């Protein structure tokens with residue numbers, strides 16, 4: 110019986126392995142992690158991550174051929190195929206700080222694999238890593254091998270949060286990179302056979318190792334670049350009276366451009382886009398390609414610009430000060446259908462408002478008060494380390510409150526900011542909200558989920574990203590930087 114062990118029971122390791130276990134009943138899959146609370150969560154009725162459809166998949170195979178354990182070394186030692194899906198955060202110190210990937214967790218996983226292995230293994234890079242990481246990993250494994258033979262494969266993950274199960278069931282493609290040797294090709298075939306249980310043959314792409322590693326960074330850079338492109342256009346729309354939704358619809362009809370990933374927003378968030386682009390920028394700099402590095406860095410600059418532009422709009426519209434004014438924030442997760450807040454634009458927006466002394470009240474259907482307080486207290490990039498290594502949450506910020514009721518959140522507020530596109534925000538009773546707010550009541554829609562004309566009829570002063578401006582906003586001085 111083939112045994113798979115995955116190191117790292119996070120957003121990728123958990124769902125990916127659950128789907129492999131479901132689709133391959135004859136394979137034993139064990140997901141291991143150093144974090145005890147995470148493993149306890151995976152073994153309980155309340156899984157540690159929220160992902161539509163995940164509960165169902167886990168329930169079907171947990172205890173059958175899917176197991177979650179903290180006995181990392183034992184299960185790695187017994188496995189034929191070891192996936193590594195640990196954190197690869199941005200370095201915060203030393204060479205490449207603020208850009209390069211920190212491979213500490215990867216390296217320690219590789220050293221542990223070498224320590225405990227007594228039989229040949231296929232080691233699969235599931236984490237997103239810089240190009241040429243496989244070479245470094247190979248060196249660690251081979252130098253400590255004691256006769257055990259390893260094949261390293263790159264098998265980057267392309268799932269998006271909120272749709273992880275759907276993406277894993279029907280991936281656009283599965284990418285497997287390996288060495289172009291007989292042993293390398295045999296390892297690629299072994300992994301291909303796993304995916305072939307449910308993924309059509311023409312959707313499984315095999316490449317050399319470096320193409321697979323680079324394809325992951327390039328895919329994220331291209332996706333993020335589309336969002337920064339439409340967001341850059343959104344600023345021009347506001348200046349000219351064009352409507353970004355109409356522009357996006359018009360250009361998306363061109364089959365060469367396509368309609369997806371063209372929604373203007375307060376900015377992209379999530380654990381991957383910024384980290385992976387910074388990583389790409391650093392690699393380009395290391396290979397002496399400063400023009401290429403600058404090109405990709407601009408995607409992040411526009412994203413930062415979009416978030417600060419939003420905060421400036423809020424403050425300048427409200428008579429240039431939000432000091433002591435209650436501002437209600439609807440949505441804190443980085444996108445709908447997830448409780449994940451890593452790099453969510455809501456953090457930067459809230460910090461911007463708090464910097465101007467606003468009193469911020471937050472509602473998100475999936476994010477707890479503890480998480481919000483941690484996020485607002487944490488330094489950049491601290492979030493992407495295993496939980497037990499993150500700084501402890503200091504006593505909560507007094508200017509921030511979190512409620513489980515959107516109407517309570519907005520009661521007495523001067524403004525509402527929509528920062529996540531949860532479907533329920535389209536159906537809220539905005540008249541009820543308006544009636545309980547200070548006047549003039551402002552609504553800043555960072556996700557274009559409400560109909561601005563309907564809300565104007567209720568009485569709100571409305572700002573929607575990239576849409577023709579409200580008369581109120583037109584008459585305000587242009588937002589300073």
Ligand SMILES: NC(=O)c1ccc[n+]([C@@H]2O[C@H](COP(=O)([O-])OP(=O)(O)OC[C@H]3O[C@@H](n4cnc5c(N)ncnc54)[C@H](O)[C@@H]3O)[C@@H](O)[C@H]2O)c1
Nearest residue numbers: 117118119120121142143144195196197214236237266495
């Ligand atoms: N989140 C996504 O949507 C997504 C999608 C594609 C790729 N990725 C990439 O996948 C990787 C993992 O991302 P994630 O979102 O699952 O992260 P995560 O933080 O949710 O999970 C990583 C897990 O690894 C564990 N870990 C770290 N070092 C360990 C060790 N030495 N031994 C055992 N466990 C260890 C941590 O405790 C943590 O639970 C990253 O490289 C990320 O860039 C993420």
Ligand SMILES: O=c1ccn([C@@H]2O[C@H](COP(=O)(O)OP(=O)(O)O[C@H]3O[C@H](CO)[C@@H](O)[C@H](O)[C@H]3O)[C@@H](O)[C@H]2O)c(=O)[nH]1
Nearest residue numbers: 266267268269270336370371372374377378379381443444
């Ligand atoms: O038109 C759009 C689409 C997305 N977003 C935002 O962009 C961010 C990222 O969204 P999405 O890509 O859907 O979620 P992720 O889970 O971050 O997934 C991305 O990052 C993963 C980690 O590498 C990859 O595996 C996925 O393929 C890639 O889509 C979120 O804040 C979205 O709100 C927009 O602002 N406008």
